[in-house]
Structures are given as structure tokens and as C-alpha cells.
Amino acid sequence: MLDNPIARIEGLRVEFETKDGPVVGVEDVSFSVNPGETVCIVGESGSGKSVSSLSLMRLVEFGGGEIAAGRLIFDRRDGGATDLARADQDLMRHIRGNEIGMIFQEPMTALNPVFTVGRQLTEGLRVHKGMTKAEARDRAVEILREVRIPEPERRMDQYPHELSGGMRQRVVIAMAMACEPRLLIADEPTTALDVTIQAEILALMDRLKRETGTAVMFITHDMAVVAQMADRVVVMFRGNKVEEGPVEQIFESPQHDYTKALLAAVPKLGEMRGKAAPEPMKLMGVENQKIEPIPGTDEVLLRVKGLTTRFAVKGGFFRRTVANVHAVEDVSFTLNKGQTLSLVGESGCGKSSCGRSVLRLVEPLSGEIELDRKDIMSLNDRDLRKARLDMQMIFQDPFASLNPQMQLMDQVAEPMRNYGIASGSEIQDRVASLFDRVQLPRSFMRRFPHEMSGGQRQRIAIARALALNPKLIVSDEAVSALDVSVQAQVLNLMMELQAELGLSYLFISHDMAVVERVSHHVGVMYLGRIVEMGPRAAVFENPQHPYTQALMKAVPIADPHRRKAEKDLNFKPIPSPIHSPDYRPEPSVYNEVAPGHLVLVTDSGY
Amino acid sequence: MTDKDRLVPDEGLAPASTAVPAAGTLEEFTKPPQSQWREVWHQFKSHKGALYGGLLFLVIILWVYLGPLLWDLDPTKIDIRARNQGPSLAHPFGTDQLGRDTFSRMMAGGKTSVSVGITAMLLALGLGSLVGVLAGFFKRLDGLLMRLTDLFLALPLLPLLLVMMLLFRDPLNAAFGPEQGIFILIVVSIGVTSWMPTARIVRGDVLAIKEREFVLAARSIGTTNTKMILRHILPNVLSPIMVSATLGIATAIITESSLSFLGLGFPPDFPTWGRLLFDATDYLQQYPERVFWPGLAISLTVLSVNYLGDGLRDALDPRIRGR
Amino acid sequence: ERGSDGTVNIIYWQAPSIMTPYLSGGTKDIEASSLVLEPLGRYDPDGNLVPFLAEEIPTVENGGVSADLTSITWKLKPGLKWSDGSPVTSADPVFTAEYCMHPEGGCAQLSKYDGVKSVEALDDLTVKVTFERPMPNPYGPFMGAQSPILQKAQFQNCLGAKAPECTEANFAPIGTGPFVVDEFRPNDVITLSANPNYRDPAKPAFAKVNFKGGGDATAAGRAVLETGEYDYAWNLQLAPEVIAQMAAAGKGVPVSAFGTLVERIEMNLTDPSSSLPDDIRATREAPHPILSDLRVRKALSMAIDRNLLTEIGYGQAGRATCNLVPAPARYASPNTDCLTQDIEGAKALLEEAGWKVGAGGVREKDGMKLKLLYQTSTNAVRQDFQALIKQWWSEIGVETELRNISGSVFFGGDPGSPDTFQKFYADVEMYANNFDGTDPQAYLSMYRCGNEPKPSSQWQGENINRFCDPEYDKLLDELARTGELEKRGEIAIRLNEMLTKDSYTIVPLVDRGRVSAHSNTLGGVKLNTWDSELWNAADWYRIK
């Protein structure tokens, strides 16, 4: 049985109809997945990874695509191989969710905004497993717990927009795994997850694979994850498979140029050890690249004090406030001009909320925010708008943050039009150069967001934030959906701008290697508070807080020989940030262990 | 769509080893980005329904505006000897109870009905969308505007129209002449009394759209409220507006006819489709063809506008566009 | 035999809202209540007076009316009973007069009691009405459908301001008529059943009446003539060919009769121009710049083909007329001059008056165009008339602007509205009017000098044209003094001609008859235009 692949893709070709004529999403791809095997698909952003997997689910048709050629052989549970490319939708309905589960790339738009998480989770169970409402609910809570969502019972009744990016992603994961499918397609399932939870999710998938023989088709950009998870690796480039082989072979002796470039661009934790300031990455094939450290200045750009943001949790028929989510709790930090402060921490700990609060995109409950000596909290709407000329945000979920009705060119040009910094053909030129900078072909300027791959959309979001040359950019997981080569270029671009223009970044990321590469200072958040903060070297090389230590330990390494075993990770239950309305938290008190290196004394729950 | 038009995916993206904007993009750039509207037009053109709808609408417009030039029988000319005639060469649609030529009355009536229908609909739509968007978007205005909408919904139509006539008929007649003045009065009264459903519908949708993340994102890049509404909100609530538009035309044409019974409408010898239909209803059994023509004309107009609206909607929806 | 013929279904396209004529002047209400309430005497289809509750009609000859015309004495039939079984006595008419003449009651039929000094009961069955002055026509009170007798016992607490509080009584009055109200749904349906105490034990033949209101004339006609759902439909104001087509279905027949209703064009003798100040506009202070000239008015009348109008608008139910008072015969002028259309003559007359054909065929004089605003109420036939007349007038070089106004505004007397027929902010207007009963005195008195609507009278007044002729007023006074019928007829004809033939102030068009329809199975219908159409409902029966 084992040598009989569970899914075999042969000569797949997918085309999309656009106004410029057909566009080929996947040109010619063949590979197979065996039972109990994890096949990782890596490759350039926009190379057709998502499209291939959607084709296997026969879902491309609903997005305007068409399987132009190829066979998709799937081995049904009750034996018998079927060519899914020719299966009718009735059969597909039975296979989807039940025999093939899929985790979608962008979790925000993948969830129905008007149904509770619980409702969406139990649906599949009730259809395929014939469970009753109560059974399905129990099972759903169980899976939510497995994907490490704190307080799963409560989350069941929340709506997708009330969850953090990582939680949504975990909900989508839970949804895909609920029916214990035979083939699990995971499209970048961990982009929004911090390393500890990522490790747990990976462990979970691994266990699933081992225990039920589930095959996993894993699409990712994170080479460390590949090293951790994969049995075999498929490398894709521009709609084609360029290389395939066992994981060790790919890592040790890559054949194709692209694979080599990819591996070379992987940032590694510890590379920056001993360096005082961040510096751009060495890119393969770029001659006389200047690699100079970026020291930044000592001048304070952003000062945040006692920032607190809470969200109300509604319940009952009239949706009254029954509790509060303490998303950001008494957070204080400063960010210097030309420097980068990274926020890392567990998914759902309040990083995005913190970033959004700084721009006052969500209204903080209390606290002080000072940008360039301007008191942001006291600004009225008009002044706030002006102030945002100096601070921009890259949103975590690029698809949701792009207007589905607008061409990309217009979306990138919009900030410039808004502030009247450029006009007419000048805008055109600047948009074009921004496209170049984020490595997007100019021909994409007239496309619409849904016609792009995940990484391409993210680059649009980056270009849009860069358009204004702001002083501060809050970049919320800005590079998580990019393949490492593009990621390296984008990171270099960001650092280049920092060096040239003195930009400051509030950099939110879960990729510790990237964080190490770019930051001057690092803040570690846990449950709404910064538990440890200090210069990058201090935090990375001398972590004091137990949570920081756990975080560092969980960072995966891009080497298939150094896989972490499940037992290395200590799973700790995650406390809940949800408290009843009359709960009064204690203030944050810090202990300065070294100059500038602060560690939280207050009980943080870890 | 020949083969040579086919694009290779992502030719712009090179691996890090060639990490400069690839040459392909330059070549791409020679194709100047079309404006969004050109593209909408392009899409619109290839939409079968929209094409037929547009064509039909054009024919109707040409018929009512240019037809009288070719068929120059006076629509108010009474020929008592030719009363109640069926279709003939002299009177293709027959004549009415006073011997007036139905064909020319249909054209004259169409001119009024179509222009009243469209202008009044546009006015109602404009007002409705404006109020709806403002109310949905600005929390502060919501209460006030929605109570205003409630008020207008509650006002009984007939007395309201009578009051409007009382207040404005003479000044408008004085300012624009009787025909123009009445036209304005009618259009305004229909517009002013029919914007409320659109406003409520638009507001409902705006309330939902407003909470989408791209609106937050747009806010963060400094989009002003006006631009926010125009660029981000309105295009996303377009489809209910389109539906309101098609339904609005029908309502306006019919309402016009009921206005004439109040004396608010055009002078009694001024034919309009609505009135022709109403007058003919009494003769339904004797001369069924007499209700047929105005009924058909109204339905065809509404139908054509509906298909136009559908086409426009599809053309503006990027997810459907290109398919 | 009473109650043997089941139910009769009557449809009135205007729904009755109340069952007493005293609180509503509306025809529908008067007619509906005539099923229940009866006067002492009624007019028959020929306009003759017939006793109902009275023994006989009092006249000078039989001594019922005093020789000096200042009092009239009615004698009730003996043994009359109200539908509740109590006897009818002379106290009831006395009370009825008191009820209507109460100063706060707002009685709609007050004009019927015009000039009444006192009403007293001489004995149980005799009532004497005394007038302040000689009344040549003393048949105002207690005569005709407008002035029936109310039961004192039921209404005695409903005097004056209390009248509207007596909903029970107003909706279901106790009467002497053939039917009693079972249920009254205002503006919708009335169900009635035979009056057990009706004076003729054999009548009415119908046990029940289902009196439906609402809809429109077409629907009512259809229900009787085409579907046969109803037995009787009132006042079918429909195009002749429509009625003919409906009748062809063979379920019923239209019936028509003529009264005094005349559709006419009224000429405005004052200037309605909006450029005048409000207190001058359309008052006698500003004579009409065009229509003050008799020749123009006459020319306008000559251009009209009344026969054609009649044929198109009313068919059998209309007669071309040149008279304001078309009936009764005694009062009707024999004038038929206007019946032939004379376009050429009209043109000549306008030439003579100095109106020369100008640009676009419209006549001009001293730089002024011969342009008229012609208004009327909204009604399909009237709009056809407007169109036709506009065409004829354009043939003689008169440009006409048409306007139609909804009836509730046009006929409403709201002084705030510019569109009432009294205000007459137009050059000519068209409507129909008639008079109650058979005597035209009050009708002709409307055109007395000073009776015109004007700002000082809140635009109330009946002399719509603002006609003013001392000669006319003198003749009116004479009419009021004259009791002799021959003589009265002569004077009335003279007055009528002064308004029409001599001055063309009023241009009568059509003598409009009443068309109603009844099903083939309904017998006994005698259409009456002088009284309620349902005046003889007691005699109706089912043809088997």
C-alpha cells in the first residue's frame, strides 16, 4: 500500500482568464504524495503553489481558473484511484474536507465573517461525521485546544474579526484537521504563528501523520520549517517544478540555481551574533554589494507610555459586553530615529493591537503616544490624518487590507494622492518604481487583489506603506508570506531605506532569525505586556525572562539533521487575556538587569 | 486571444541571483496601463445583456427623440372622424377616443416619461446614496439622517406633493417657463419622495463595509473621508444602488402618471406613457391594444435599463470582470 | 311579500361615511340614508311632489300653505311607526328642525331651513312651519332626501356640538324607511335588513341589502353589467362606448334620467393675472383684459360643438344645452342658438373685436396674445372636453393652456390654495352644478352682485364669474316675491338667458343625465334625479 501514492499530480496546467487574455497560473507540474509522508512545496512567491493545491481540491474553478491539462489522481479511502480533474462536483463535495483537508493561506478572508468560529468548525464535522451538535462542539473544542488556542470554549463563540491573525490561522488549521483527512494540504499554515506555537502545530501535524497515516502537502517559505517537517521537497519556480527530492538531498546538494539561491537567502539565527547594529543581507549573485551596519541615531522618535487597549467581548441576544480582552496592557517603549524595534511574542499576545494602537487605528483605552514630540493621543481627526503622513502601517493580512474593487496601481498611488505629494505622470512613475522596488512586475499594476498570490499581495501592501516615505513604519508580519529570496530583497530594501532616510520600524514578526537580522532593540510580548525588552544582542544572547527563554529554544533550525523532537518542547497552557469587566490588572514593573535591558517583575502569567 | 498573448506567470520575479528588476518588466511597461474606466467600458462592451439592453435603450431614446422628426403628426391633433381606429398605415398604432394618433402620442409621451424617469431616478438615487453613505459612514450623522429618513417615509405623499405644488409651481413657472418649470417640479417631487429606500439600503451596506479591514488600511494611509467614501465605500455598495436605479425608473414613470391626477403633473393634453396607460385602462376590453403600447414601452425601458445596470455592475466587479 | 326576495346588492363607487344627511352633504351619504330615513314628501322622477310620511302635499289650493306664503302645515299619516316600534309623532319633525337649526351643529342641510321662523307641533300629527318672509317655495324643510325626519328619542342628546359624539345614532339611525341598518362600516359596507315596522306590510321585498362602497365607476359598472355580482350601480360616469360594451354582456341594463346638472364653462370676468397684488387679483376691481369683451366670450362659445362633446363624453346620458337651468320645463329656456358650431362666425366676431391673427395663428390685440388658461377638475371626460375645446379654440386663433386639478382641491374652499374654483385664478374653468329640488331660485341667486368670492369673504361665494348686473339683481328680487308659477317660470327663463345667451358669462355645454345600472333581475327601479336614486327601494323586487 505504502508505495501507492495517495495523490499524484501529473502535468498539471492551470489557466486564468483575465482581460489581457489567459494567464498561466501553473504551467507544468507533476509530483506525488505518499501516505504518511510530508511533502513540502517551496518556491518563489507566485510560482503556482497555491493554485496547484486548489486544483487538487477542484476549487480553482470557483476562482476563475481552469485546469487546462493534467491529471490529479487521488486514492480514495475505500480504495480505487480517481482522477479528480474529471470528477464531478458531487464526488468532490464528499472528498473535500473529509478526505482532503485544506488550510488556506489568508485566514482572515477564508473565514466567514458573520458566523462564530464554533459554527464554522462544527459544520464539517456534522456533514462528514454525522455528529450531533453537542458532539461536534465537543470535538471542535478539543481540536481548538490541540491547536493551542487559549480558552477554546470562549473562542468558539467569537467571530473571526475578534481573533488575532495567528488565532484565525489556527482556526483554519483546526477546521482542516477536524475530520482527520487522509491528505492535508497546508498552504503556509504557520506564517502568522510565533515559534512556540508553530512548533506545537508542526508537532501536531507530525503526530497526525504518524498516528493516522495522513499525508501532508505542506506549502511554506520557511526553510527552517521545511527542514523540520519534510520528508520530500518539491521546489517550484514560475509555474514549473524545478527540483524534487528527499529533504536532506535538497538541503545538502541543491541542483537548480533557484534552489541554491533560495537556500543561500535563508536567514539563520545567530548570524548576527557579535554585531552591534543590523546590516543588510548578502545576496547571492549581486556584485559589490555594500554591507554596512546601520547604527541609527539616539534621537527619540516614538515614545509610548502605559499604552492599554482592550476589546469588549459581547454575548447574549443583545450582544452586551460580558468581558474584556486585555489585548495591550500597560506597554511602554521608545523607538529612536533610524532604528528598528521588533516585537515578538506569542500569537494573540497583542502585537498587532499594539501596533494599531500606536497609529490610533484602534482607539487605546489609555496611555501616551508621542511621535516626534507630537502628542498623538490628543490629536483631532484632521491632525491625526496629517500625523499619519509620518507613520504608516503594513497590515498583517494583506488580502483583507486591500480594496477588492481597486486596481493595484491605484491602491499604491492612493497615499500619494491623499496627501497630494505627487500628481499625474509623476505618480505613475513613482508607483512604477515602487513596484520595481518590491520586485513586482509592472504588468501587475492593472490587476486586482484577488488575481495575485499571497506574497504578491503582501508586497503591494509594503509598496503602499513605502509610498509616503514616512518616518515610522509599523510592519505587522510584513515579510511572512514572502519566499526567502524575495524576503531577503525586501528586508534589504527596508534597511537600505532606513540607512538612507533614517526610517524607523516597529517590526512585528515571529521569525526570530529575521528579527535578529533587522532589529536594534527587541521587545518580547506575552499576554499583552512586554515581558522583556532591550538591545537585540542582550535579549537574544542573554534572555532573562522564562518566556523569552522558551521562545528562543523553540526556534527551528534550517537543517534537516537538527530536527527538534516533540519532547524538547514544553507545552504550557496559555492563560487567557479575557477578564470580566471589573478586573483591574496590576501595573507593569520592570527590573533593569543591564543598561537598557528590562525584565518584567510583575506576574505575567508565564 | 491568441496564443502569443499568453503571459508566462511572474516573469518579473527573478531569483536573488539576478536580483534587479528583471528585463521583462521593462518590456511589459511599453503597454501603457489603461485607465480603469476604459477597462470597465471594455468589459461592458463584451457583456451580452448590457449590449442588448444598451441597444434597446438607445433605440427607445432615438425613437422618442428623433421619431417625431420623421413622423410629424401632432400628438394633440384631434381628428374626430378617425376616433377609436385600429392600426392602419395612417395610424400605425391606431387612434384614441378623440382620434389622436397613438403613435405620435407614444413618442411624445416617451420623451416626457423617459426624461422624467431618468432624471427623477438619478435625483432619488443621488440623494439616497448621499444620505445613506453619510449616515452609514459618520456615526454622528447617523441618528439625525436616519430620523430624517423616517420622517420622509412617514410623510403622506399626496399632501406633500400638494404643498410642493402650492409653494413652487408659480415661482418655477416664472423662472423657467411653464413646461420647464413643471418638469423640474415633477422631477424634484418624485426624487424628493423616493430616495428613502435607497438611503436605508445603502446605509445598511455601508455599515458593514465600514468595518472591513481595507477601510482601516485606507484610513492609515491618510485617506480623507470624502475619498474614502468615493473610492472605497461607494464602489462596494454599487450593486444595491444599481438595483434601486432600475426599479427607480419604473417607479418614477408610474408616479408621474399619478401626479397628473393631482394637477401636479403636466397639462392634461400632454401625453406621457403613464397617463396613456391609465387612460387606456378603462378601454381595456374594447381596445386592448391601447394599453398594450404604453405598457410595452414602459416595460421595455425598464428592462433595458435593468440589463444596462446588470452589465455595469458586472463590469465594475473585478471578480467577474475578465471572465 | 316582505323579505321574500333575499338580498339586494348595491354598489356605490363612493362609499358612504355616515347615515344622516344632516352631518354630511355628500350625495352618497344622502342616498344611503334614504334607505332608512324618510322625509314627509319626496320628488318623483318627473319632479312632482309626492307625500311620503305626510298625508298629502300641502299647497295653497288645499290650504296647507298659507295664502301669504309665510307658513306651511304638514299632516302626518296616522299610525306610522319607527323601526323600533315607537309611533312617529309631530314632535319628531319639530325636533328635526331644531336639530338642524342648532347654531353649533354644523348642519349640512341648513339651507333647507332657510327663512324658517318656527316649527311647532299643532297636535300629534300636525306640524306647522312658519317663515320669516313669504316663501314662494315653502318645500325646504322635510321635503326630499336632504331633509328627512329624525327620531327625537334617538337624537335628543345629540344636539349641537354633541352631534358627532352620537356615533351609534349617526351610523344606525332609527327611521321609517324600508330598511334598518344592521352594520355600518364607514366608507366600506352597510348591511341592512327589512324594517319590520314598515308601513306597507308587503314591502320591502328584499330581506337584506348589501350596500358596498368604494372603487371606481368602471368597477361598479362591471360588477353589475358584466359579472352580475351586484344588482344596482350608482352614477356610472363612463365613456359611452365603455358603458355600451359592458351592457353588451347582457347581465344588466344601464338606465338614465335627466335632472338639472349642467356641465358648463365659466368665464372669468376679472383678471386672474399673477402679476396683480393679492387683494386685487381676480376681484371685480380688475376686469379681465380679454374676456370682459362680450364678443370674445360669444366667439368662444360659438366655436364649440356641443353635440359632438355630448356624443363623445356622455352619449345617451347627455344632451347638448344652451341653458343653465335645463329643467323643469317650466323654468327651461327654449334657447338652442348655441347648438350649431360656427367657427367662421366666431372668427368674424373676434376680427370685429379687434383681435387679429398674429404669429403662429394666435390672435393678438395691442401686443397682447389671445391666450387663455383653462382649468377644470381631474376627470377623464373633462380632460377630453378640454382637449376638444382647445382644438376648436385654436381654430379661431385662441391659444389655450390646459390645467387640471384634483377635485378635492378644486372644489374644496381652502382660501390658502390658488387652485380652488372659487378663486378662479384662470381665465375659464369648467365644472358642473345643479340645484336641489325643482325650484331654481336659490340657484339663480348665486349670481347676485356681491356674492362673488373675494378676499374679504375668504374667497367664499357662489358668483364664480363675478357677474354683476343691477338689472339681474332686480329681477331676482322680483322672483323672490312672486308665488305664481307661470310668472316665476318667465322670470327664471329671463334670468337664465341673461347669464347665458345675452352675456355668455356662463357657457353651458351639456345637460348631464344620471346613468345608473341595474341587473336584469332587479325590478322596480325608477331612476330619479330629483331625489335619492333609492327613493323607491321599498318597491324593488327580484324578477324571477
Add this chain to the structure above:
Amino acid sequence: MLTFTVRRLVLAVPTLLFISLVLFLLLEFAPGDPMAQVPLTVPPEVKEKMREALGLGQPAHIRFWKWLVQFFWIEPQVLVDHIFGTSFSAGDLRVISWQTRSPVMDIVIQRIPQTLWVVGTAYVVGVLIALPIGIYSAYRQYSWFDQTGTFVSMIGFSVPPFFSGVLVIVVFSVNLGWFPSIYDTTHKVVDWDSFMIQLRQMIMPVMVLALQITAQISRFMRASMLDNLNQDYVRTARAKGLGERAVVLVHVLRNSMIPVVTVIALGVPSIFGGAIITEQVFKVNGIGQLLIGAIQANDLPMVQTLTFIFAVLIVLFNLIADVLYGLLDPRIRYD
């Protein structure tokens, strides 16, 4: 949202008071006269007396105040009296119609059953037909079903009831003789046979009205469904293996309901007064006919009361729509 609802309910009071004032002023200002239907044979002096008897002589503000007192204070007492047999309202003057000289509320209550029977049924039928049509048309956009649906509903909407009503009467009553052309409002349903009679007389008006309602709502439903059918979450739902029915009827429908809820909620008050023409054509004599009759007769107390009742319903149903928005789409926030 409870606070929102409560706040809105509280706010509704001044709103409604204001609306009643505007209504009153509008009616005051509108040309027209309660004497319009009194024949011309009644002389002006008598008409003047009648006007005074109706209370028209009093200044406007006094009349408004009187109406307020009567409507908000006396009428509720009458209701209480009616229910509990008490006699709070004895001797107080209620809102009296000028046409009938009887209490307006009595007539209104009398009219409610037939209005609900006909217009209410039509509305329910219309909505029930419209939703599936709209949904299926969108799901199979440009299929023959959609095309026919579009065609029929557009024709249906553009043909006014004054015509379609007469048409069905001519066809079904006059020519075929299937249904009565005149609605019998006194008919009482007591058993199966009388129910069938009721059904027969209801069928035509319900058909005519439902056609319009269906046309309108199905168009909105279709458009809104189209907007949502291509969203990503639909793909997710499909990936879960849900049947198309569940995908469309659960996931897409809920997201598409907002505009439709608005249209439906807006339509409910019109049940009580919007079907004026249809009521007239079929002689249903419901509240719509009452209103139009009252307007034509310039029966101000009646018009004022009726329009005010509509205003209450409008405010109420708009509030319900707003609450429903919040329930349908959790992202919509009110407080």
C-alpha cells in the same frame, strides 16, 4: 446592543413627536378643504358653519395640542377601558373623523383584519417567493432561469397595479368568472367552505400585490448574493465539503441579507398603507383605501392619525432592521 435598542426606543419618542408635528403642519398647509365633497348646492355660509362645527375655527396650535392629548392620553385610556371594562375615558372626546364623525381608531381597528388578510398575505407570499428566486438567479447567473426571472420581475414591476389589477379582473372575473371582482369585507371565515370563498376573493389582489413585492425583493436579493458568491470564505466552505445548498443558503445568504432585510423591513409598514391602488381596484377597503379616502375628503384627524400610525411602524421597523443588522453581521457596531 440592548442599550442601543433602549436608547433608540427612548429617542423614538421625541422623533415621533416631531414627526407628528411635521405631519400636522404639512396637512395644515396642504391645500384642500373638508367641504370639498359637499355638493356645490350647499351654500358657502352653511359650509362655513360646518367647518366651525368641525373645530376648524380654532387656531392651529390648539388643534394640534388637542390631537396630541386625544391620541396619546385619551385613546390609550379607551383601550384600557375596552380591555378591562373600566371607564377612565368616559366623557372625553376622542379623535373624531370629520367624514364619519366617529372615532378614528374604531374605524382603523375595523379595517385591520381585511388589510392583513390581503396585503399582509401578499407581502408574506411575495417575500417567500422572492427570496428563492433571487438566490437561485444569482447562483445561476445568466442561466435561463435567471433570464426568465429577470424578465418577469421587471415586467411585473413596471406594470402598475392600476393596470394589472384591472387586467386580472377582466380576465379572471369577467371572462372566466373564476373569482369575484369585488372583495366582500363582511365575509367571515368560519369553516372550510367560507375559507375557500375567502381564498377565492383574495387571490387576485394578493397576486397583483405579490408580483410587485416579489419583483423588488428578488432583484435586491440577487444583486446582494452576487456580491458575496465570489468571496474567499465561500471557497473555504466548499473546501469543508459542504453541499452547495449549505454553502449558498447558509454562508452566502447570511452575508447577503443586509440590503434585503432593509427592503423587507421598509416594506412592512407599507402593508398597512401602501397598497392604496390595489385596495381600490379590488374594493378591499383596507387601511390604504381609508387613507386615500380621508386625504381626498381632507379628513385631517383621520389622515393625521393614520399617517402617524404609519410613522410609528416605520420607526419601529427601521429599528428592527438595525437590530437585525447587528445580529446578521457581528462586525457592525452601534455603541
